[in-house]
Amino acid sequence: MSYKIPMGPYHPxxxxxxxxxxxxxxxxxxxxxxxxxxxxxxxEHLAETRNYIQVIALMERVCGICSNIHTLTLCxxxxxxxxxxxxxxxxYIRTIMAELERLHSHVLWAGIAAKLMGFKTMFMTCxxxxxxxxxxxxxxxxxxxxxxxxxxxxxxxxxxxPQSILKMVEALELEMARTVIPIFTTSRTARSxxxxxxxxxxxxxxxCGVVGPVARASGVGQDLRRAAPYAAYSEMQFDVPVQPAxxxxxxLLVRALEIMESCKILRQALAKLPPGEIHTExxxxxxxxxxxxxxxxxxxxxxxxxxxxxxxSRNPAxxxxxxxxxxxxxxxxxxxxxARLADTPLIQASIDPCYSCTDR
Amino acid sequence: xxxxxxxLEAISERLxxxxxxxxxxxxxxxxxxxxxxxxxxxxxxxxxxRFVTITAYQLPKAExxxxxxxxxxxxxxxGFTFLLAANSPAGAKIESIYDLCEAVDWIEREIHEGFAIxxxxxAYEPLLxxxxxxxxxxxxxxVAANKEKK
Numbered sequence: 328m329s330y331k332i333p334m335g336p337y338h339p340x341x342x343x344x345x346x347x348x349x350x351x352x353x354x355x356x357x358x359x360x361x362x363x364x365x366x367x368x369x370x371e372h373l374a375e376t377r378n379y380i381q382v383i384a385l386m387e388r389v390c391g392i393c394s395n396i397h398t399l400t401l402c403x404x405x406x407x408x409x410x411x412x413x414x415x416x417x418x419y420i421r422t423i424m425a426e427l428e429r430l431h432s433h434v435l436w437a438g439i440a441a442k443l444m445g446f447k448t449m450f451m452t453c454x455x456x457x458x459x460x461x462x463x464x465x466x467x468x469x470x471x472x473x474x475x476x477x478x479x480x481x482x483x484x485x486x487x488x489p490q491s492i493l494k495m496v497e498a499l500e501l502e503m504a505r506t507v508i509p510i511f512t513t514s515r516t517a518r519s520x521x522x523x524x525x526x527x528x529x530x531x532x533x534x535c536g537v538v539g540p541v542a543r544a545s546g547v548g549q550d551l552r553r554a555a556p557y558a559a560y561s562e563m564q565f566d567v568p569v570q571p572a573x574x575x576x577x578x579l580l581v582r583a584l585e586i587m588e589s590c591k592i593l594r595q596a597l598a599k600l601p602p603g604e605i606h607t608e609x610x611x612x613x614x615x616x617x618x619x620x621x622x623x624x625x626x627x628x629x630x631x632x633x634x635x636x637x638x639x640s641r642n643p644a645x646x647x648x649x650x651x652x653x654x655x656x657x658x659x660x661x662x663x664x665x666a667r668l669a670d671t672p673l674i675q676a677s678i679d680p681c682y683s684c685t686d687r
Numbered sequence: 688x689x690x691x692x693x694x695l696e697a698i699s700e701r702l703x704x705x706x707x708x709x710x711x712x713x714x715x716x717x718x719x720x721x722x723x724x725x726x727x728x729x730x731x732x733x734x735x736x737r738f739v740t741i742t743a744y745q746l747p748k749a750e751x752x753x754x755x756x757x758x759x760x761x762x763x764x765x766g767f768t769f770l771l772a773a774n775s776p777a778g779a780k781i782e783s784i785y786d787l788c789e790a791v792d793w794i795e796r797e798i799h800e801g802f803a804i805x806x807x808x809x810a811y812e813p814l815l816x817x818x819x820x821x822x823x824x825x826x827x828x829x830v831a832a833n834k835e836k837k
Contacts, residue, residue: 362813372827407712536738536790549737554762619712620757620764631764633742633755649740649794657793 329357332668336365340443340672343682349663349671356663356671361656366686374646379405379479379614382643386632387473389648390684392435395428396625397632398477401646403557404634405479407619409612415601417481421558423492423596424467424476425623426589430499431460432626433582433589436679437507440579443673444520449510456502463495481606489597496597500590508583521575525662525674528573535658538651539628540585541678543569544577551624562599563592575677582679614638618645627651627679650684694734694760701730714757714766724756727767728784728791736760738790743798745827746770752779752804771804783809801826 329352336344344365350358370389374382386401387394399421406412413421438453461471467486468474476482486492511517527537532545542549550567552560568584570577614636622631628651635645655678662674692700695708695715702722709716719727731738736758744753751773758765771779783806784791795806803825 360812369826372830404713533735533737534789536788549759551762555764617712618755620714620766622713622764629739631739631757635744645742645744647740647742653793654740654790657790 328352334671336362340676342439345680345682345685347659347663347671347675349668351668354668356666356668359660359663361659363656363682363685366682368687370687371646371648375642375644377643378641379643382646383477383479384473384475386646386648387475389650389687390681391472392432392681393428393625393627393630393684394473395424395476396623396630397648398475399425399558400621400623400630400632401634402477402479403621403623404619404632405614407621408614408617408634408636409479410615411480411607411610411612413481413606414604415559416485416603417605418559419596419600420482420484420486420605421477422560422563423486423593423600424464424474424482425558426592426596427460427464427467429626430586430589430593431457431464432679433586434460434503434507436582436676437511437579440673440676441517443676444516446514446516446520449507449514449517452506452510456499456507459495459499459502463492463499466492466495478606479612480610481604483606485605486597486600489600493594493597496590496593500587500594503586503590508587511579511583517579518576520670520673521579521677523574523576524666524670525575525677526573527658527662529571531658531661532573535655535661537628537655537658539625539655540578540581541655541658542628543567544581545573546571549629551622551629555622557621557623559596560592563595565592575673578677614640625651627681627684628655648687650681650687652678652681652685656680656685694763695765697734698730698760698765701733702727714764716766716768719767719769723782724767724769725782725784725787727756728787731758731760732787734760736765738788739764741791741794741798743802743804745802745825749773752802754781754798754804778803778805780805780807782807785809800824 329350332349335341335346346362348360349356377385383398386397389397434453434457438450441449465471468476527545529546532542532547548569565588568581570580616638618635620633631649633647637644659675663671706718739757739759742755752771754769756767773779798804
């Protein structure tokens, strides 16, 4: 006999509202249904009522973790409609901000995953490290969540002392290499809770069109920083970690290795930060009629913005956002089928879901 | 001598179209002409392109809707535009590609719920993104009507 267990929309294992209806036989999940939209905000519609400056502040609030990525993608699309090209220094600062954001997002996720594993000490360690990343972000932007760094044609704030940021990044990298990564990759607690559970096969990952670390943990080696470089990524040397197993361990490993790759990119970008302006100074611009699209590799995967404008208008005619969690979340159904009920909180957390992005 | 087709040429050949590809706004666009969305989805599957999203636009003066389908092929973003008339009694509709492309499920449902566009040949599960029990409501029109009432 099968029975249904509702998990959410408010549940101790879920940080934000979403609902998973689990159909179980005994302790085994045989099917699942997902429900989202508990905090649907209609941001795309709201964007049509904001001018080209206000819309940046609005879209920064699509997500509280990757807020910078949303403004970066939006500004890139709007630059496509205005013909403005950011100066090289601005492109490097955009790259640095994007990688710092990836770092804090991945460490935050590692902490939450550790908590769901029952590994509370690791949770505290990760959050202590994340604070250090947040300190770097605050040192650059003056803010801890919505950084207000991006603008059309460049960035709002300069990195005046890259050497001091470099020292902070090196200290972080050392701490990651010394504690977080060895514990996650070798500890028995982590291995016993993650290995072989929540498997998303390579074929299913392709069929579901999943993106980001979830795709790379199922053997799909896609990364827009490599495939379609933006900002200053074409000038950076880095690897794209790919794991074939498709289980929670693979997702853990991909993110752990990406933390190290982010540090590698940060070191290069800070060392090579070119001199010059940080935005197109005093240049007049106007929007042309048309649609421009931009894609960026956010911490959770590909973000895509389609921005449509009519010449002479102060407001966009349409802003469409395709967030990575919206693409990845339907795959949870395939990950939990056959899993033990007790593993489902960790499995759903292993995609690093962002309900705020999904309910934009 | 064998000629190797570029990925974009391979798509044109599969679709049997001679329309030119146009790169604009970060996307490689191809006018689908008489090619149906289902034929397009099948061709994308054979070329192992990754489905990205559909963007819906409501056209002014009740002219209907524009749907932009996007796939990623080796890092290149591809775009195909379909225009839908809204003047039929059943409203705007287009064939669903859900059975060909699993990744399209949520975005078809989201557009159905926000623009009242009917993706034919598929069933809709309970509402995805908003409250109520009536799927297929054009939220823009509903919001405007509510404002007028107030």
